Amino acid sequence: MRRLILLSTFLLLSGLPAIAGSQQVQQGINPRGIVESVGLSGADEDTFSQDLRDALHKLEGKPFDQNEADGLVTRLQAEQSTITATVRLVEGSDSNKVKVLFVIEKTDAQAPADSNVNSRYTVERVDILGYDESKLSKAIRDEIQQLVGKKLNQEKANQILREINLELQPKYAAVKRVMKGSDPQHIVVTFDIHKTRLIPFVDVPPNQFVYHSKQNFSFDANVGFGKVNRFYFGGNDDQDLLIERFAGFNLGFESRKVGTDHLGLALRYSRFHQRWQPSTVLADKNSIYRERNSFDPGVTFAFDPRLRITAGVSASQLQIQYPLVHDADSNAAVASVVFQNTWSKTTENQHFLTAGYDFHSGNHELGSDFIYQRHLVDAQYVFAHNKDRLFLSFQAGKISGNAPLFERFSLGNTSTLMGWNKFDITPAGGNRMIYGSVQYGFGKPEIGDFDLDFNRRKAIGHIGLGFHLFYDVGAVGNSGSPIQAKHSAGFGFGAPNASTFFIELGFPIRSNNFETIFTTGFRF
């Protein structure tokens, strides 16, 4: 009996897909019946190949197979690009038999403007989930209402989605879904709105693989696992970020939610071996160290996605090389505040701003051998108009006291003063720095639609690389010494702000020793 029930269940379940799959089955027709005959309506059978006609008639005498019929639909449509074929089952001469009819309909040879098949359904209603609809702007609410009662306009619905995202960012993000309505002629559009994460994961150092014609290759790569809490590890061999080349590894743990979305935690450890340029050794021999091991615990509090503060400790142990090899501790209290926001009235024009202040204090209370205070402010503004980007960047820093070399400022790498080599400006870094840059870019690296027209032997499509121009000015040095502003200009290809792939040529603006700097790389 049990077997019988199982068998019945199996048969019932195995029959279901065929029933569900065939939308053209009329009531009273056995969808698993023996195929009595196969016919075509709407087109002459002779217009199809003999192979296909034979295949159609091979259905006869066997139980109807939906998958086999679907395969024949595909072949019919493949042979004649301007038709749409569908399968219909018609009652046979008795209840166990069916007739199969392939209905051929001519279609427009031109691709439809809206290629989404659901555009033929009428929008029953639009639901806003996760957010009070009345708080959306009237313009958006009006646009939403305009969708209702009309055929689904995917482009319009996507446009509304973009507008919702622009209006609610950065606190919320929306996704669009289309679902079945209350009857087979209607669909429901939903905009599912949810809160965005307040605290991001931060890769320290940032992930990059870059080349500078005077500073050689540098790479920093971290791999992390987890979405709210993540463990990460990475390798580094970098001379781009600091005036030392540091090579080694780093690992750590980050949490973006400690009890609340507003609180985050980071525990970072790194172990690096240092190599130095001869000019750096010559400039400040007694500050050179061979090893640097650091542990940086910190907590972050985010007021909202735009504003967050971080506080913690940076404890580093240095193996000083001269005059005798010995260990020294550089322990500092660290704090930072970061603001970032996006303003935009339309999807074409957007304004981005990020600004930060970073403070480090090496002091006796933390057992530091380096007593210093380091202040750094930085800001970047971007105006984006379609594919065009205008970037304005600013940095200023000041160090008082005796800071280790990894804390000192430098300009002249793959992201600042791009026509200069930092080791020619301040080989041992400086305790005063100011820098500004203006950059304009359009396009980005992309490969668009591409086709080869074999008949005409030509390529169709486009490959975009992006192009940008920049002008930098900056000054770095030590207080009490003369500090001279340096200028550079140049151009490059790739991402407009070198945030991903870039190739750049920088030209120092000076009266003698004119030498270009070539940089390339990838940031990820």
Place this chain on the structure above:
Amino acid sequence: LKRPAAFVTLLLALVSVLAAQTLTAWIEGEQLHVAAPRVHLLTGEAFQRLHDGATVNYELQLTARADKAGKALARAFARFAVSYDLWEEKYAITRLNGTPKSVSRLTAAAAEAWCVDNTSMPIVALPPSQPFWIRLEYRAEPSGIPSEQSENSSSTLSSLVDIFSRRPRTEQVHGSEDLGPVRLGDLRKR
């Protein structure tokens, strides 16, 4: 007796799976076509987007090379807009480049097969007697609609800009299948 029978069944199943995983090619008229039962376009994040009523564009490319990693002798590209009929629970496809073509009411397997079959290459571009390799590459285009901030990215200015300019880092359908070496004369004609 049960064990050998089970072993044979398993072996047959394995053989049928392996047999189904090969790229096959044939000539129809003046075009070289391929079939790739192993290629599944309607999966992952693209599948979810389709079932959420969105259109997903797919790019397929067929390349013929003298060697597996050699210079391309010929290349054909096709781009398709795929959508999923929420009520009929079937797929509809429009070919976006070349000769416009549309089909609808296809099952997932039939839709995948239609895309592959409609990425064909003219045989005039292929060497008549030399062996060559065929590669089918495919990928689903990202949605292009900025909606969510990347879960794992640092919230730098770059990432802010990238929300609006870069393709999202979500699971994307992509891959390739190879066949070769084959000769034009050895291929089955339909």
